[in-house]
Each structure stands twice: as C-alpha cells, then as structure tokens.
Amino acid sequence: MKKYIPKNIINEIIEQTNIIEIISSHIKIIKKGKYYQALCPFHNEKIPSFTINEKKQFYYCFGCNANGNIIDFLINFEKINFIEAIEYLAQKNNINIFKKKKNINIYKKRQYLFNLINKISNKYHLDIKNSKNKLGIKYLKKRKIKKKMINIFNIGFSLINFKKKHINIKKKNIKKKIINLGILIKKNNGKVYDLLYKKITFPIRNKQGQTIGFGARAINNTLPKYLNSAETKIFNKKKQLYGLYESIKINPNPKYIIVVEGYLDVITLFQYNITCAVAILGTNLSKEHIKKLFQYTNKIIYCYDGDKAGKRASWNTVKKILPYLYDKYTIKFIFLPKNQDPDTIIRKEGRKKFKKRIKNAIDFSSFIFKKLLKKNKLNNIETRKKFCSIIIPYINKIPGKIIRFYLYKKLGDKIGILDINKLYQLKNIKKKYSFKKKKIKKNNINILISLLIQNPSLGKIIPSIIEINFLKFKKKKIFIKILKICINKPKITTGQILEIYRGKKKEKKIKKLAIYKNIIKKKNIKILFLDILIQLYNKKLEKIQNKIIEKDRKKKIKKIEKYEFWLINKEIKKNK
Structure with a gap:
C-alpha cells in the first residue's frame, strides 16, 4: 500500500x-x-x-x-x-492520505473487512457464554481453561447461521463478504460451507488488537482437530503469531518470548502467569515470524512438543534462524519429555518447575553441536574433516561476528585445532578475524555533508549550484542532491531529509551522517562549512594552475593563459 x-x-x-x-x-x-x-x-x-x-x-x-x-x-x-x-x-x-478514489476504495474495503470480522469474533465470544451452548463450554472446562482466559483471548464458539444474519449486518452480498474473510468456503461445485461451524474459535489479533483471522479446534474427535480460517487480504499466516497481541499488551518489552505450537499452550501458560508465549499458526516458522519476534525481544526460547515432530521443528528452526542471528540476539530451546506439550507439562509440574525449564533452556550452539555430533563421531582425521564440512556451512550463515567467532572456537576445541586463524583457513578467509565495525571515515567531505543534513539552513549561504558543480570531490552528487533539497525547501528539517531517503540505497549513510559528531560550537558551524567549500575551491584552482605551469614547461603559453594564471593566483590568495 x-x-x-x-x-x-x-x-x-x-x-x-x-x-x-x-x-x-x-x-x-x-x-x-x-x-x-x-x-x-x-x-x-x-x-x-x-x-x-x-x-x-x-x-x-x-x-x-x-x-x-x-x-x-x-x-x-x-x-x-x-x-x-x-x-x-x-x-x-486530519490529513487524507489517499488522493485517488481507487486508493480510497481499497482502504475502505480493508476497513470494512476489519469491522466485519471483529463483529463475527464478538458474536462467537457471546455464543460460548450462551447457556444453550453446552458443547463449547464443556470442552473448555474439560481442558481446565478459566473464564478469565476465555475473556482475555476472546475465545468463542461458532453457532452463527449467516443466512439468518445473526451478526446484525445490513450490507448486501454478506455471504460474499464472509467468503472474503476466509470463514465461508466456496467449493468447486459452487456450494458454500462454514469452515468454523460448531468449533471452538481463537481470534488471531494484530498489533492494534483487531481480529484478522481465526484458529479453530474441532470437538467430539472430528478431524482435522485444528485449523485456521483461509488467508485473506488482511490475514497472512506467515506473518502472524497467536498470543502476541495479548503478551505485548501486558509487557511491551519482554525479556524473552516463548514460541510454542498450539493455541491452548499459549492460553495455559498465560493462565499460569507466564505471559510471554506465542504460537505459530499450524505452519512452519517463517522469516517474517523471526523478524517480528526480534522486534519485541532479543531472546527467543522455542518450546515445541515432546514428540518426533517437535524435535524436527526445533532443528528446522535452527536452520531457518541462522541468517538472522546477530550478536545481540539469543536463541534457546526447551526439550520436553516424550508425549508432553507446554499445556500438559505445566499442569503436571506447576509454574515453578516450568520456570526452571526456562532458566535451564539449551543454547542453540549446544543444540547444533549435539545434533550434528550424533551422526559424526570424531575418531580420526577423516571423521573430523567430514564434521567440519557439515558444520562450517551452518556457522557461515550467521551474520553475528562474535557468535561466529565462538562457534569456530568451539569447533576448534572439538577437532583439536586451537589456533583460530588456522580454523578460518578452512572457510577460505585470508584476513585475520577482527571485531572492528565499519565506520564513516572522518574527512572533510563527510563533515561537509553531515553539517548540511544537520543544519539544512546552510543551503541559503551557497552562492549557486553552478559553482559547486565546478568543484571536484568524492560524494559530490549526494552533496548537490541534498543541497538542492535544502535550497528548494528552505524550512526543511533533518527529519524530513531522512524521510526522502527512506528505502533508498543511501538511507544508512544519510542516517549515519545525521548523527555524525562534529565537535564544534554552534557559532562556528557556518564558518567551518564555508571553509571546507573554500578549501575544495582552492584545490580545484590549484589543479588548473598546475596544468598551466606544466604546459608552460613544454611550450610557451599564450597571454590569455598568463592572465588566467594571475587571476587564479589572486583568487587563491584572497580565499586564504
């Protein structure tokens, strides 16, 4: 959009x-x-x-x-x-962000879908409390879900008859609208059926708390046990996490987030006052899930079910998360006993013991070595060489330099190579390992551009763009571009300049220059800015002067060239 x-x-x-x-x-x-x-x-x-x-x-x-x-x-x-x-x-x-009618209509359609699905969600929630509805509440009582949790997560039960318009919506073509929400499903033969009918419903909510889709649980052993409403214009399973809204509402900056598999795992943990759990929506962990989780916390703990599928999911998580593992992030795993899940284990052991499991969660590096060493015993040179060829590609995917360093150190301890630089030869790195970060070089050009970004009013003191074009220096194009912006918009702020470069190649450089530390008093900013420009101007003049001298050595120069030399010399002295 x-x-x-x-x-x-x-x-x-x-x-x-x-x-x-x-x-x-x-x-x-x-x-x-x-x-x-x-x-x-x-x-x-x-x-x-x-x-x-x-x-x-x-x-x-x-x-x-x-x-x-x-x-x-x-x-x-x-x-x-x-x-x-x-x-x-x-x-x-009070600004209208959409100019064209077409775009206003797109926005209104989306808003209508939000309003409609939220009305349906509230109706489901009322239906589970209905005294006539024994199925839904009986199931939740059996699972020992308290009323407080039913209200917090807006859990419902689908008894809506859309033909009778139970949700009090006067809009025409209501059936078509609910098909667009992924609740009513149209078959190839044209018949329509209700995906969620007579199922426990778990509203999936976005950051604003709006319902965007549903998870559902069948009762009376109907298959499939769990399902989600179909993907729509407002609901994408790969981008959403169940329970995130409820968790962040209580703690906007959690120390860690626990990722589980099921909706009831999240609700039960919440019931035991562990309010930092989210569930993936019956799909594989996606890069969107990973990025979203790292927006809220630097530490993620994965706690999948204690079965083969859960172990498989843990290993797939490791493989998927490696490219996003920067030094500030921590990844851990809780491995549950066979045939146990977070819901059953916390009811069995209690909150205190589950908190202990969180505290003793296994670091991802221990998990990756343990997993790969199961099939690779380091008995001789050949097995060690093979192990290196398997684990090194995994390590190389990690962007965090410190994490990579310690993983190589751990690998060295395992295979008997203690010299870290020799280990790096295995992955064809010529340079020795360094923790140094790339920084913007401290030079006059960076000072010049940073002064302009931080003080856009400096654009007023430039005589003309033509004179700047005459100069020759690195990053001239970017300087002129920012200068033109400052001249054309005299009241522009640093914040607005940053917005112009949002999403562009130069965005990171502009942001770095916006916070570039120029240790200079405010009254001297204009003087320094002009002084750098004069230095560049003199440098250009000296180059022209040197060309004339060089030409004079080879053959006599013309009178006009001598006059030009005199004028340049006069200009340089004046500037100095």
Missing part, C-alpha cells in the same frame, strides 16, 4: 507533526536547555541519553545510537510498519 500514498502527502504529514508532542504521549520527556531528554525506550538505562531536537524534528540516543524522525520512532516503539505509522500521523493531523 506504500505506493498508494503520494510523497507530497508524506512530506505534509511530517511537516505538520511535532515530534515532541507525539513522543511525549508515549514516554516521559524533560526539557533541558534547547533539547528534550528521556530514558531511552529502546534499551535499559538509568541516566537519560535519549535526546529529541524539536527544530530538526529528529531524535538520537547516545547510549544505543537509535535515531530517526517521528516515523522511525513509531515504527520502532509501537512495532508497526510504515503504512500504519503514516495512517496514525495522518489521523492525528
């Missing part, structure tokens, strides 16, 4: 939004001099290092380097996507 929102509307939203007003409605901020400060919401700290610059419409944390404009703040704090952030700000500023 990003393409449906015109760029000028996004600019208008940022222009009309005050970063202080929005951030202060989410966290407590204090004014200190010209800036505002707060305890950083993106990492734990006792002394405020989170700074908000109202003039630049930009925030920066000196502790964890979190930075950006108001859209970045909402995306990272609220854990929402770009469109949701834009919709939130547009609503605050």
